[in-house]
Structure formats: structure tokens, C-alpha cells
Amino acid sequence: MKTLLSLFCLVTYLTCALSANGWPVSLDMACNKALSAVACTFEFTNDANENLYLLKRGTPLEGLISRFITVSVAGSPIEYDGPFVHRLPPTKDEFVLLKAGESISTTVQITDAFSIDTDGLYTVQYSRPLQYLSVDEMSELSNGLIMESTVQESIHIYLEDTRVLLKPRGPEETDKVDYTVNIESCSSASFVGGTAANNKGTLDAHKKLCSGIDKVNIGNNTLYVKWFGAFTSARETKVKDVYKKIRDGLAGCMAIPGKVSLRFMFVIFFIHFLFLVEALVLTPRSLD
Numbered sequence: 001m002k003t004l005l006s007l008f009c010l011v012t013y014l015t016c017a018l019s020a021n022g023w024p025v026s027l028d029m030a031c032n033k034a035l036s037a038v039a040c041t042f043e044f045t046n047d048a049n050e051n052l053y054l055l056k057r058g059t060p061l062e063g064l065i066s067r068f069i070t071v072s073v074a075g076s077p078i079e080y081d082g083p084f085v086h087r088l089p090p091t092k093d094e095f096v097l098l099k100a101g102e103s104i105s106t107t108v109q110i111t112d113a114f115s116i117d118t119d120g121l122y123t124v125q126y127s128r129p130l131q132y133l134s135v136d137e138m139s140e141l142s143n144g145l146i147m148e149s150t151v152q153e154s155i156h157i158y159l160e161d162t163r164v165l166l167k168p169r170g171p172e173e174t175d176k177v178d179y180t181v182n183i184e185s186c187s188s189a190s191f192v193g194g195t196a197a198n199n200k201g202t203l204d205a206h207k208k209l210c211s212g213i214d215k216v217n218i219g220n221n222t223l224y225v226k227w228f229g230a231f232t233s234a235r236e237t238k239v240k241d242v243y244k245k246i247r248d249g250l251a252g253c254m255a256i257p258g259k260v261s262l263r264f265m266f267v268i269f270f271i272h273f274l275f276l277v278e279a280l281v282l283t284p285r286s287l288d
């Protein structure tokens with residue numbers, strides 16, 4: 001009896017200790033099968049005694065466009081068939097204010113990203129840390145500060161008649177946007193399709209990239225080694241050559257047959273942006 005009692009105390013103590021020292025954001029999950037889909041609801045609660053900004057990116061709060069859960073049946077994980085999105089560091093507007101004690105909840109259809117076609121006992125586990133900042137820390141976001149909170153939540157659900165469930169939809173022809181960008185110079189471009197706001201954003205990004213690319217210092221420095229590996233003159237020539245192509249492409253000097261697709265521009269922007277952001281913003285002193 002005494003042992004039982006101590007065991008009970010120990011369990012109670014552990015539970016209390018865990019919640020007292022626990023992470024500031026907790027999660028409650030529930031999944032249900034409707035006729036042709038399995039939907040899961042996620043409720044995030046701010047357990048801290050201060051207001052927090054929770055990053056929506058990488059969570060169900062922005063929809064099922066990243067892998068934040070693992071789904072397994074009989075111990076075997078099912079492949080994630082949803083989108084993979086690569087993005088620049090988060091900005092303020094991607095956070096949602098969660099006041100102390102408050103919750104926010106959302107529902108996503110996990111059948112949109114996981115192909116469920118075997119009947120059985122499924123485990124859905126939240127697999128990604130939550131990222132947040134306190135209200136005071138928000139000003140540090142530009143310095144890359146972001147806090148992480150681990151959530152350990154999983155649910156089990158027995159699913160049958162899984163043959164009739166909807167399957168994830170791969171990228172299709174119809175998803176292609178009818179949108180083209182013609183780069184004319186470092187400061188002008190013309191657009192076919194797209195909204196005025198989108199086009200302005202693209203042009204602004206283009207101008208920034210174009211004016212920034214000449215400031216990149218390609219030489220034997222730590223940034224170079226980090227991005228391109230050991231510095232050798234053969235490799236330096238290659239890197240400079242690629243940079244020249246990007247530069248010419250950005251400035252509109254490159255002979256581009258027809259129109260540049262948005263996807264192509266994006267790839268160039270993205271690769272260059274990563275290097276440039278780090279070169280110009282994160283380590284300005286390494287640049288002279």
C-alpha cells in the first residue's frame with residue numbers, strides 16, 4: 001500500500017513538475033474521419049503567464065503546407081505527400097498574438113498530404129517544435145531570435161474503409177499560373193498577368209537583388225567557404241561565372257529566349273537571395 005501510495009505521489013509529482021517546468025505553449029489534438037477525409041483539429045494554448053507571439057509558419061495555423069505531423073500505421077510511418085516550401089526568415093506578420101491563457105485552434109484534412117489506404121490503427125504525432133517570441137522579444141526578430149517550444153502530443157485513431165478516402169493531389173498542370181515577367185533592366189520589368197501588388201513586390205525584389213549583387217565579395221573568405229566549399233581557383237572561376245550569369249540575367253542583358261517564367265526567376269532569386277541576405281544583412285563587416 002505504501003509502495004502504491006509513493007508511486008502515486010511520484011506520478012503526481014512528475015506530472016506537476018512537468019507542467020510547471022513545461023513549455024509555454026501546449027497542444028491538444030483530435031482526429032476524426034468523415035466520409036472521404038480524415039480531419040485533425042489542433043488547439044494551441046499559451047500556458048505562460050505572459051502574452052506570446054506564436055509563429056504560424058510550419059504549423060497547421062497556415063494550413064497543411066509543411067510537415068508538422070508524422071502519421072504511422074502499425075508502427076510504419078506514411079510518406080508525406082504535401083507541399084515543401086522554402087522560405088526566407090519569418091516576418092512579424094506571420095505570428096499570431098496568443099494572450100496568456102488563450103487558445104487558438106484550427107482543423108486540417110490530413111488526407112490532403114498523407115495517402116491513407118490501409119485499414120488499421122493510426123498514430124498521428126505532432127513532430128515539430130513550435131516557435132514563438134514574447135512581446136518584448138519581438139523586436140529581436142530581425143536579429144534572428146526565435147524561441148522554440150516542444151510539444152509532445154499524439155493521438156491514435158482506428159480507420160476503416162480507407163479505400164474511399166481522398167488521396168493527396170500531386171501538382172497538376174492546372175496549378176500553373178499564367179504569369180510571366182520580362183526583365184528589361186535593373187530597374188524595370190513588364191508583367192503579363194498577376195496583380196498590381198504582386199508585380200510591384202516582384203519588381204522591388206528585383207531592384208534590390210540587382211543593386212545588391214555587385215556588392216558580393218567572391219574571394220577566399222569564410223562566407224565563400226560556407227556556401228561553395230574550399231576555395232580553389234578553378235572553383236572560384238566557376239562561381240564567378242555563375243554570378244556573372246545571374247547578374248546579366250538580373251540586369252536583363254542575358255539573351256533570354258521568349259519570356260522568363262516566374263519559376264525560373266524564383267529559383268534565381270532564391271539562390272542568390274540566400275547568399276546575399278547572409279552577405280549583406282547578417283555579416284556586413286565581412287564584405288569590404
Ligand SMILES: *[C@@H]1O[C@H](CO)[C@@H](O)[C@H](O)[C@H]1NC(C)=O
Pocket residue numbers: 220231232233
Ligand atoms: C584560403 O584561406 C585559407 C585560410 O585563410 C588558407 O589556408 C588557404 O590557403 C587559402 N586558399 C587559397 C587558394 O588562397
